[in-house]
Amino acid sequence: MSDIVARVDELRIEVAGRALLDGVSLTVRAGRCTALLGPSGSGKSTTGLALLGEHPAGARVSGTVSVSGRAGYVPQQPSAALNPARRSGALLGDIARRAGGRRGERAGRVREALLAAQLPEPDVVVRRHPHQLSGGQQQRVVLAQVLLSGAPVVVADEPTTGLDPLTRRRVLAELRTLLNRGAGLLLLSHDLAAVDELADEVVLLAEGRVVDAGPADELLTPPTAPVPRAARPAGEAGEAGGSGGEPLLAVTGLTAWHGRRTSEPVLHPLSLRLDAGRCLAVLGRSGSGKTTLARCLAGLHHRWSGEVSLAGRALAHGLRDRERAQLAGVQYVFQDARASFDAYRPVLDQVARGAVRLRGQSRAEAEERALATLARTGVDPATARRRPPGLSGGELQRAALARALLTRPEVLLCDEITSGLDPTSRDAIRKLLAEVLADGGAVLLITHDPAVAAALADDVAVLDAGRLVESGPLDTVSATPEHPVTRGTFGPRP
Numbered sequence: 001m002s003d004i005v006a007r008v009d010e011l012r013i014e015v016a017g018r019a020l021l022d023g024v025s026l027t028v029r030a031g032r033c034t035a036l037l038g039p040s041g042s043g044k045s046t047t048g049l050a051l052l053g054e055h056p057a058g059a060r061v062s063g064t065v066s067v068s069g070r071a072g073y074v075p076q077q078p079s080a081a082l083n084p085a086r087r088s089g090a091l092l093g094d095i096a097r098r099a100g101g102r103r104g105e106r107a108g109r110v111r112e113a114l115l116a117a118q119l120p121e122p123d124v125v126v127r128r129h130p131h132q133l134s135g136g137q138q139q140r141v142v143l144a145q146v147l148l149s150g151a152p153v154v155v156a157d158e159p160t161t162g163l164d165p166l167t168r169r170r171v172l173a174e175l176r177t178l179l180n181r182g183a184g185l186l187l188l189s190h191d192l193a194a195v196d197e198l199a200d201e202v203v204l205l206a207e208g209r210v211v212d213a214g215p216a217d218e219l220l221t222p223p224t225a226p227v228p229r230a231a232r233p234a235g236e237a238g239e240a241g242g243s244g245g246e247p248l249l250a251v252t253g254l255t256a257w258h259g260r261r262t263s264e265p266v267l268h269p270l271s272l273r274l275d276a277g278r279c280l281a282v283l284g285r286s287g288s289g290k291t292t293l294a295r296c297l298a299g300l301h302h303r304w305s306g307e308v309s310l311a312g313r314a315l316a317h318g319l320r321d322r323e324r325a326q327l328a329g330v331q332y333v334f335q336d337a338r339a340s341f342d343a344y345r346p347v348l349d350q351v352a353r354g355a356v357r358l359r360g361q362s363r364a365e366a367e368e369r370a371l372a373t374l375a376r377t378g379v380d381p382a383t384a385r386r387r388p389p390g391l392s393g394g395e396l397q398r399a400a401l402a403r404a405l406l407t408r409p410e411v412l413l414c415d416e417i418t419s420g421l422d423p424t425s426r427d428a429i430r431k432l433l434a435e436v437l438a439d440g441g442a443v444l445l446i447t448h449d450p451a452v453a454a455a456l457a458d459d460v461a462v463l464d465a466g467r468l469v470e471s472g473p474l475d476t477v478s479a480t481p482e483h484p485v486t487r488g489t490f491g492p493r494p
Helices: 044-050 088-098 103-116 135-149 165-180 192-198 290-298 324-329 347-359 363-377 393-405 423-438 450-456 474-479 484-490
Strands: 004-015 018-029 033-037 060-067 071-074 153-157 184-188 201-206 209-215 249-256 267-274 279-284 304-310 330-333 411-415 442-446 459-464 467-473
Touching: 004 044, 004 184, 018 033, 018 044, 018 184, 018 201, 018 209, 033 044, 033 192, 044 153, 044 184, 071 135, 088 103, 088 135, 103 135, 135 165, 165 184, 165 192, 165 484, 184 192, 249 290, 267 290, 267 467, 279 290, 279 450, 279 484, 290 304, 290 330, 290 411, 290 442, 324 330, 324 347, 330 393, 347 363, 347 393, 363 393, 363 423, 393 411, 393 423, 411 423, 423 442, 423 450, 442 450, 450 474, 459 474, 459 484, 467 474, 467 484, 474 484
Parallel strands: 033 184, 033 201, 071 153, 153 184, 279 442, 279 459, 330 411, 411 442
Antiparallel strands: 004 018, 004 060, 201 209, 249 267, 249 304, 459 467
16 A cells, blocks of 8 residues: 555564564554564564664575665664764764755754754753763654654654653654654554554564564553562561661762863762662653763763762772772663673673673683573573674663672662563563562662662652752652652652
8 A cells, every 4th residue: 555654574584593583574654653562582673673674694584675765763772873982963963964954954953853852952962972861862862863864664662761751751742743744653662551652553573473463452451550569588678768877888979070070060969878688769850860870880980079988988980990899899780781792792701701700700600600690581591692683672681680690799780771671571670689689789770660669669869950859768759759850750749
């Protein structure tokens, strides 16, 4: 039919004798959304990339893929579409230049695209490199690229991942605007609420095969009930707010900035504590400073002042100046898991390496522990022995957590690690984090998902524009939220 802007017919993609896709067929129509659902590793991203003409290295491909014009792409890991050496404005300017016009006109189109992608300070964003943006901001810069391109079909891979509730609603509204303008949308997502809002058709994948397809209102089931707090074995910490003794991790007067020290801080002086056996959920809008805070604690962001200590001993600003035990004791699990792996080395080798380097284990012992830990996250040995491009985003996220756990950390910094995962994978990760807490470790959990916070956190810290605006025990803060950002996360006061 004339309104079809993309079609996939009997697509099969095989790598090293393993079928990643086996006979997948679907259509995307102008002004309509086709949602592609399935667990991590089911082939969603492989199908989406096929619309861009991209396939895994060494793949044998059969079947047909046809697209009307050029497809736009919003990847699950936005850093994959951004050049780390170039400012965001330069990347967007290149796209605007294709449509012609004077410099002022092009700059105006870039500004409009950033505003449409829910970035309210475009003049600030265009001056920043990707690493100076939060994961949510990076994702919206990529969405602005798609808007500028005017592509007739857009592949959106987990576009609501890692966004705060307000920004998530705005991004969904912008995707709806794309549909209203006549673009076709292929939505790859685990966010069933987003699928319910946008999708006209649904295709369900499992192990690279289509297992069901049809109208969205017939295939989607109602959202599940909130997840209860994760059960912890005996030894769980007591009252919210800590024991009152020496904290495991103490932060005092931390201030951070991106450029010169005289520039506007991205984190204003804040203090917090994290006790052994407790989980602190850090909430806030995208760009509020949550990831910058975690990077400072991990020694990955050097431009900060204040004091950070682990078990009473000061932590140096940078990784190179920290002792080996401190490197093992504070581990960071990144939101962009794919960017944290070397694409050319097997995942198993990279997961085991930390235990060898930081805990002095033999290679054989570390690999044995790595395989066992990976299996508990749902990553089987055959998958673990592949290189990162052979794993889905969700599989790499679970592998990243396993890599951190192998060093036996005292403090685990988790940046949106349940975003973009299917429910089974989320449950497995929640159980592992609960075990870390039960063993006396501490978790700083960056999340936009109130259900994840409710399942794990003892305490909450809310950031807005780089400032700590509300904090306290989870039960108290969620029941009587005071700040607008907190109310937007947990709902209005009763």
